[in-house]
Structure formats: structure tokens, C-alpha cells
Amino acid sequence: MFRTLIADDDADHRLLLRLSLGRSGRFEVVGEAGNGAEVVTLAREQQPDVILLDLSMPRVDGLEALPQLRRHVPDARVIVLSAFDPDQFGPAVMTAGAVGYLQKGMPPQQLVDEVLALGGLLEVVEEALAAAKARLAPELQSAGRARRFVDETLRRWDCGEQLDAVTLLVSEVVTNAIVHAGTEVEVTVQLTPNAVRIEVIDLAAALPVARDATDEETSGRGLALVEAMASAWGVEARPAGKIVWFEVPRLDDALASDNPAVG
Numbered sequence: 001m002f003r004t005l006i007a008d009d010d011a012d013h014r015l016l017l018r019l020s021l022g023r024s025g026r027f028e029v030v031g032e033a034g035n036g037a038e039v040v041t042l043a044r045e046q047q048p049d050v051i052l053l054d055l056s057m058p059r060v061d062g063l064e065a066l067p068q069l070r071r072h073v074p075d076a077r078v079i080v081l082s083a084f085d086p087d088q089f090g091p092a093v094m095t096a097g098a099v100g101y102l103q104k105g106m107p108p109q110q111l112v113d114e115v116l117a118l119g120g121l122l123e124v125v126e127e128a129l130a131a132a133k134a135r136l137a138p139e140l141q142s143a144g145r146a147r148r149f150v151d152e153t154l155r156r157w158d159c160g161e162q163l164d165a166v167t168l169l170v171s172e173v174v175t176n177a178i179v180h181a182g183t184e185v186e187v188t189v190q191l192t193p194n195a196v197r198i199e200v201i202d203l204a205a206a207l208p209v210a211r212d213a214t215d216e217e218t219s220g221r222g223l224a225l226v227e228a229m230a231s232a233w234g235v236e237a238r239p240a241g242k243i244v245w246f247e248v249p250r251l252d253d254a255l256a257s258d259n260p261a262v263g
Contacts, residue, residue: 001131004027007054039065040069043072049077055082063089077118135184142185169230172222176244177202198246198248203241
């Protein structure tokens, strides 16, 4: 889901955009603004992925807001959506940092497709068809909560074939993170065209290492199980903490739909 801001002084048009983007299942509208000053403030607070920006707005118009948006949210894709002729303002907004220029009035599905294309988001959609996250407390009961979260998510995406392997592995990885890191844990489930990918993020710097546990030991088998059962796995350091991830091949016959339910 791409976090999106809408800036337009017409409340009815903002509503139309919000409904069109929401129905696609690929955008989450995290804020609306009626002028350029408001959208700059919202952008600083929300750090969106996409900003749909009208040009003709009171106080601060879209063209004036563009340089500020590029300064405060340099990674956001700003797409101008205006009633003005693109031949008149297109070169100026592209020079100011917009990634594209669309005219108002196109059908909703075409709008969604154009925003995805202009924002360079199609590759991201193909890499992760759907994603869901859960944040868990640093307590052993969170391993059970992680299993239930993953179970419910995969059932919603019609990926029940992977449940046994994925829930076993996520339980092991989450337990390992809570026992050794002692911090809250974030679990992400991603559905890609070929695999189910799980990422477990904690805030401790020490990286786990797979080891051979003896029959007498009650712990130490988590990463060994991941190594044996996952098609791929790894550990990645972050500025604050680390990610332990693994992938299990999709076994369902049909590929995920263009618009899977996302929790």
C-alpha cells in the first residue's frame, strides 16, 4: 500500500480521488490538504510515498509548494494533477521536481494506472503483491500472536498451503528475537509472485548465527530449522537493529490477484 497525500482545494475532487485510490487496494490516503502550505506540513509529518498535487490552490499554489516538498520529502513521488494544459505548465513542474503531470477528468481506473506508471511503482507492485505488518511486545506470548497473525493473513490471501511451514518458522524466529534481543518485534508478511516472505525486525544490534544444537538442548534450533525448511533466508543489519527474513515458495495454483486483501 503506497502512502499518499492529496492536495486540492476542491473537497469534492479530493473525495473522488480518495475513493478511486482506495478501491484499487494499492494506495492508503494518509492526508488531504486544501492548499500548498498544508500539504508541505502534512508531507513533513506523514513522509508519504506519493503526493497528488493540484496547481491552482489558495495561499500557496502547487508550483510554489513543489520545491518545499522536494526539500522535506525527497523520496516522495510528486505527481501534478491539474485542469491546466500540460503543454503550458508541464515543463515547469518537471523542472521543479514532479515525476509526472496528469490532467483531471480521466476515468478512475486510468488514473490509478497512470499514477502507478508515472510514480515508477509498477515494479514495487510486482515485487510485493500484498503486505501486512504486526508489532509485538517483547514477551514470549508474542510468538503465539505472530503465528495467529501469519495464519490469518495467509488464509486471507488464499495461501493456506504454506501455513504449516511458515507458522512454524515464524514462531521460531520471533521467539529467538524476543529471548536474545529483548526488544519489541515487528513481523511483516509479504506475498510476491513466487514466494511468501517473512521479515522479523528487532532493535538489538547483535546478529544471530545458526548453530548445531544437541539433542539435550532446549533451544538453538530456530535458525537451523529456517535453513532446512526455507527456500532462502538471511540476516540484515539496520541502523537500529536487524532483520531476519526467510522465504517459502508459493504452492497455490493461481497467482495472487491484482487486488489482494491487505490487513
